[in-house]
Amino acid sequence: MERQEALWLIARVGVLRHVCDLDLLIFFVRHPRSLLTSEQLAAFVGCELPQLSASLDVLINAGLLTRTQNPTHAARLYVFRPDPTDDEWLPSFIRHAFTRAGRIALREALGRQSAEASNRGKGPVDLVTRITRGRIASNG
Amino acid sequence: MAERDLVKTGISGLDGILSGGIPRGNVILLEGTVGTGKTTLGVEFVYRGASQFDEPGIIVLFEVSPDKVMRDAGYFGWDLPALEKAGRLKIIFTTRQVFRQELQQADSLLLEEAAKMGARRIFVDGVAGVISGASGQEPREMFHILAEGLQREELTAVLALEASAFSVDQSSSLPEESIADTVIRLRLEDIQRAAVRSIEIAKSRGHDFQLGRHSFRIIDGSGLQVYRRVQAPRQLSRDRAGAFDTSTRISTGVPGLDEVVNGGYFLGSTTVVAGISGVGKSVMALQYVAEGVRLGERSLMLSLDEQVPQVMRNARAIGLDLQPMIDQGLLRLYYDPPQEIEIDHHFHTIEQIVEEFQPTRVVLDSISTYGSSLGTSGRVFRDFFHALVALMKEHQVAAVYNHENPEMLGMSSMMGEFGMSSLVDNIILLNWIELGDNFRLGLTVAKMRANPTSRVTHECEIVDGAGMRVLPRKLPFLTRQPFSGYQGLVSRAPTRRRDDSMRETTPPDE
Numbered sequence: 034m035e036r037q038e039a040l041w042l043i044a045r046v047g048v049l050r051h052v053c054d055l056d057l058l059i060f061f062v063r064h065p066r067s068l069l070t071s072e073q074l075a076a077f078v079g080c081e082l083p084q085l086s087a088s089l090d091v092l093i094n095a096g097l098l099t100r101t102q103n104p105t106h107a108a109r110l111y112v113f114r115p116d117p118t119d120d121e122w123l124p125s126f127i128r129h130a131f132t133r134a135g136r137i138a139l140r141e142a143l144g145r146q147s148a149e150a151s152n153r154g155k156g157p158v159d160l161v162t163r164i165t166r167g168r169i170a171s172n173g
Numbered sequence: 174m175a176e177r178d179l180v181k182t183g184i185s186g187l188d189g190i191l192s193g194g195i196p197r198g199n200v201i202l203l204e205g206t207v208g209t210g211k212t213t214l215g216v217e218f219v220y221r222g223a224s225q226f227d228e229p230g231i232i233v234l235f236e237v238s239p240d241k242v243m244r245d246a247g248y249f250g251w252d253l254p255a256l257e258k259a260g261r262l263k264i265i266f267t268t269r270q271v272f273r274q275e276l277q278q279a280d281s282l283l284l285e286e287a288a289k290m291g292a293r294r295i296f297v298d299g300v301a302g303v304i305s306g307a308s309g310q311e312p313r314e315m316f317h318i319l320a321e322g323l324q325r326e327e328l329t330a331v332l333a334l335e336a337s338a339f340s341v342d343q344s345s346s347l348p349e350e351s352i353a354d355t356v357i358r359l360r361l362e363d364i365q366r367a368a369v370r371s372i373e374i375a376k377s378r379g380h381d382f383q384l385g386r387h388s389f390r391i392i393d394g395s396g397l398q399v400y401r402r403v404q405a406p407r408q409l410s411r412d413r414a415g416a417f418d419t420s421t422r423i424s425t426g427v428p429g430l431d432e433v434v435n436g437g438y439f440l441g442s443t444t445v446v447a448g449i450s451g452v453g454k455s456v457m458a459l460q461y462v463a464e465g466v467r468l469g470e471r472s473l474m475l476s477l478d479e480q481v482p483q484v485m486r487n488a489r490a491i492g493l494d495l496q497p498m499i500d501q502g503l504l505r506l507y508y509d510p511p512q513e514i515e516i517d518h519h520f521h522t523i524e525q526i527v528e529e530f531q532p533t534r535v536v537l538d539s540i541s542t543y544g545s546s547l548g549t550s551g552r553v554f555r556d557f558f559h560a561l562v563a564l565m566k567e568h569q570v571a572a573v574y575n576h577e578n579p580e581m582l583g584m585s586s587m588m589g590e591f592g593m594s595s596l597v598d599n600i601i602l603l604n605w606i607e608l609g610d611n612f613r614l615g616l617t618v619a620k621m622r623a624n625p626t627s628r629v630t631h632e633c634e635i636v637d638g639a640g641m642r643v644l645p646r647k648l649p650f651l652t653r654q655p656f657s658g659y660q661g662l663v664s665r666a667p668t669r670r671r672d673d674s675m676r677e678t679t680p681p682d683e
Contacts, residue, residue: 063240068267068275068283101282108271110282 039142042129045122048095053080053088055143059130061098061113062123070107177380180228180294180329183221184214186399186521187372190387195355196379197293198327200320202349204336205359210370210391211333213249214359215296216242217396218331220251222294223261230294231287231328232264233272237298239264249396260290269302273315276322284326292328300332304349313348320352354378360386367513372399388517400517404556423534423571426464427457429643433616433631435624438599440533441569442622443562445540445594447576448603453614453633454575455479456641457603458536459488459495461573466498470533474504475523477511477542484508491640505530514546516557523561527568535565539575540593558593578602598622603633606662608654615662616643630662 049055056078061067069077075085089111092098101110115123129135179194188194195201205211219230234242242264243253256262263286267275275281287295297303303319304312323330334349336358350356355377361368371386389399422437431437438444446454458474465472476484484506488495498504507526509519527535540558547554565572574597594600600620605612614633618626632644632655646657659667 063238064266065239066263066265068265068271070268070271073268073271103280103282105280106278106282107274108267108282110265110286 036138036142038125039129039135039138040145042122042126043139043142043146046126048091048097049143050091050147051084051088052140052143053078053084054091055130055136055139056080057085057088057092058097058126059136061092061111062127062130065113067111068108069111071109073108074111179380180222181226182218183225184217184397184399185395186387186389186401187397190372190374190383190399190401190405191377192381192383194380195329195377197329198324199329199354199378200323200352201329201331201355201357202347202353203331203333203357203359204347205333206336206361209359209361210389210397211335211359212237212242212298213245213391214357214397215298215331215333216246216253217249217251219262219294219296220246220253220256223256224251228293229261229290230263230296231283231290231292232262233283233295233297234264234266235269235272235299235302239266248393250394251396263287263290263292269299272297273303273319276319281322284322287326287328292326294330295323295328296331296333298333299335301335304334311348313352316349317352350376362386364513369515388515390515390518400515400521403517403520403560404552423470424464424468425457426460426462426467427633427641427643429631429633429645430457430616433618433627433643434599434601434621438571438573439623440571441566442571442598443565443596444571444573444599444601445576445597446573446601446603447578449580449605450577452603452605453635453641454577454603455484455487455538456491456635458538458573458575459484459491459493460640462504462534462536463488463493463495463498465532465534466501466503469503471502471530472498472504472534473526473530473532473536474506475526475535475537476506476508477514478538480508481506490637491635492638493640505532511542511546514543516543516547516553520557520560520564524564527564527570531568532570535570535572537561537572537574539577541575541577555593559596562596594620599624602663604630604663606630606656606667608659608667611653613656615656617663630656632656 043049046058049058060074060078067074071082071085075082078085080088089098089100093100097113097115099112099114103109129139177193178197180197180199181188181194182191203211203215216232219232222228222230232242246253253262253264257264265283265286267283272283275283286292300316300319304316319332332353334347336347353376356375358373358375360371360373362371370389370391372389373386374382374384383401383405385402385405387399387402387405389397392398421440422435423440424431424437425434446457448454455478462472462474474484479487485495495504495506499506505526507522509522543554543557547557562572597620599618599622602617602619604615604617606615614635615630616633617628617630619628620626629646631646633641634644635641644655646655654669656662658670660670661667
């Protein structure tokens with residue numbers, strides 16, 4: 034996977050900021066309807082509970098995931114619901130995220146994006162615009 | 174009597190064994206060791222329900238990820254993502270601990286999902302840990318709770334249980350089996366160095382089903398295919414078709430033979446042609462099917478000994494071009510390699526061909542090959558042959574079975590160790606008879622049910638480009654002593670008759 038493509042994908046998803054966000058997204062792509070406790074989910078993804086909670090909020094706020102709320106249940110039903118417009122990036126994301134090399138490239142891209150964003154004080158949306166424009170420019 | 178509400182599994186061949194399906198709401202325990210096909214069966218059960226019977230379903234997975242199940246289902250042509258999009262299927266990934274808690278709660282999220290989509294079926298892949306992992310509860314008690322939870326929602330549930338613990342001989346049953354309504358066991362059975370998949374309905378409340386171990390295969394592009402045990406009873410019509418047609422005769426296609434067998438074999442009769450290898454059984458068979466085609470009758474040749482191109486080449490050697498007969502749709506040749514034959518599958522294939530092609534004549538070359546594969550001492554071969562004879566009679570087929578008798582000269586028993594002679598209607602013996610320095614071919618009708626039979630041994634010959642013919646008792650010219658001039662032809666020690674009046678030879682000057 035090319036570094037540029039990984040950067041574009043991360044930017045296109047738009048909401049990922051932490052490695053746990055990425056791992057959680059990959060998990061839900063593979064398990065689109067999961068009935069699990071937070072502890073079990075944290076164990077599957079391999080991150081700490083506070084970070085898992087933050088990452089879940091990221092995906093839920095982005096509209097990629099729904100979560101049932103029922104205080105009497107320890108487990109929650111998570112349903113991965115990509116928007117139809119996500120067809121632009123989702124197939125490519127799946128193709129790369131399901132390989133080791135692809136996942137490493139995506140993690141690196143995520144790290145670069147976070148670093149660049151914090152250096153320039155710009156958010157991921159600006160990056161999307163910049164990278165997409167750069168891609169169009171290079172293609173043209 | 175109230176009509177049963179049966180859930181059709183939709184799995185090819187399985188509903189037949191289940192006498193139409195499984196009573197709705199039954200909890201089905203699906204047992205089997207690793208690799209026996211539990212997941213495939215369970216997923217197909219839900220897939221067929223959602224896609225063919227308007228019964229949405231849920232698949233619950235604990236270890237296998239849903240994307241893998243979808244990928245594997247794709248190889249069978251089952252489009253699970255499309256069913257999910259249509260809201261007819263939900264694949265839920267969870268843990269056993271959560272699943273156990275869910276089923277114990279009145280407001281279970283899982284069952285709420287089932288209710289929301291109107292699910293009628295559920296498959297839970299791997300309930301062993303669900304049952305045994307609960308602290309403070311006996312597995313039997315836990316299974317009872319699980320079954321109750323599913324029954325509350327009127328779901329017909331298939332629960333796969335990894336049965337590494339259960340012994341193959343099934344001398345002891347699992348405690349869960351007494352609670353489950355239906356128990357299905359999947360096995361990989363070792364047959365010498367091969368392995369065959371088998372399925373057994375050990376129990377099913379509320380309806381009849383066919384006992385015993387039936388074979389099944391997992392076939393790419395379609396899924397499970399269950400083959401009913403060859404011994405299991407078929408349709409009732411088969412019993413009624415036990416008697417053969419006593420008026421229609423089927424010509425043998427061998428010049429001179431029809432006269433010997435009173436004009437031909439009866440329609441629906443069973444004929445065995447017995448003789449050592451090379452004596453001309455296959456030649457007779459080819460002439461029999463070719464004669465059928467000539468008369469406009471559909472004819473089928475089932476070969477275990479020779480592949481189709483070889484059969485066609487042999488036919489050309491006796492002046493028969495089978496290709497135009499095949500092209501006409503009047504002849505079908507089917508070859509099944511005899512190595513490691515799966516008898517249920519093999520019989521199923523024959524049954525399908527006969528039902529679809531509706532032949533008047535069938536030749537099977539040869540039943541001895543089954544003996545080599547299945548053994549002749551046990552019941553498998555005998556039951557298979559019984560089923561085959563019944564199938565042909567049901568379809569009013571005049572069937573000819575070639576049988577290789579190991580005796581080179583003469584014959585001391587009609588069917589050797591096969592012991593099937595009482596089941597067949599006609600037996601024709603083909604023998605080499607050593608006279609002087611020649612092997613000459615003799616044909617004797619040893620048995621012909623419902624026919625007057627003259628057990629005279631007739632001489633036959635096979636002529637290149639023309640096939641077999643039975644020679645007349647009176648030979649037109651005296652090149653050799655006719656069979657009528659001998660006695661003890663089949664007893665391996667023929668001697669010339671002293672009484673010249675018994676000779677039926679026509680002198681050369683006549």
